[in-house]
Amino acid sequence: MTLYAVFRTEAELAEGAAEAGLALAGLAAHRIALSLNSIEPRDPTGPPAYGSEVKRLHTTQPREWLPVSAAQSNPSDGLYSEQVHGRPRYITRRGGEWFASELSIGIFAELARRGESAVRWRIDSERKGADTGTVFVDWGAPLPTLHSRALVLCTGLPPKFGTIATTAIYENVPRSIAARVCTSLGQALVID
Structure with missing residues (x-):
């Protein structure tokens, strides 16, 4: 059950919670926001498998992936996807190195790299x-x-x-x- 109540100040909220016999949990959104670290590719990994179907993120709005060759000798920096055992694997290339990535983190790292x-x-x-x-x-x-x-x-x-x-x-x-x-x-x- 969710209960909404309007208060003008945090002190009023704390007082209202105490009167209702409830514990005030505090500012969870602020605590989580303060704990967020900068996202960037960190976990080194290998390049896409030779001969696998590889795609490179082209745009995010709408999200569009373009096919590229896994055999390319010096691929450009960006976010890549390949199918491994029927599941997508996301990897980021930065400065000649490959890093493992989750889709959401990879997209935002790529947007940051592009300045978008x-x-x-x-x-x-x-x-x-x-x-x-x-x-x-x-x-x-x-x-x-x-x-x-x-x-x-x-x-x-x-x-x-x-x-x-x-x-x-x-x-x-x-x-x-x-x-x-x-x-x-x-x-x-x-x-x-």
Whole structure:
């Protein structure tokens, strides 16, 4: 069961929780956001298997992969995918070296390498002192689990999905949390 209550200050919230016999869990979204490390390829791995079907990420919005040759002598930096036992394996090439990657981390590392952004924040209100807003993330760039969790915990609700702009929409996100999520993803906080 989820119960929503409106409070003006954190002290009022703590008092209300105590009166209801509930424990105040604190600011989980802030704690998670502060714990996010910078994503970057770190785990060395081998190149794609010779003769395997390899694709290179071309664009993220929409997500498009282009076939490349696994036998290519000096492939360019980027995010690659190959099928291994029927499952995708994602690997990133940086400076002549190969690194293992998850899809979401690989996409954001590639966006950072290209200097592109897939995350935007829009303030909820024009009132003075307002610092909460809505985060929009392009569908082609799925957030890593902890990054998504930090944004979801701002409301306790899953993201909405915008079909026209093809974005995941996270509401009631403080600017500080949005900025920390973006920084750890190698993204600049784009403010709409």
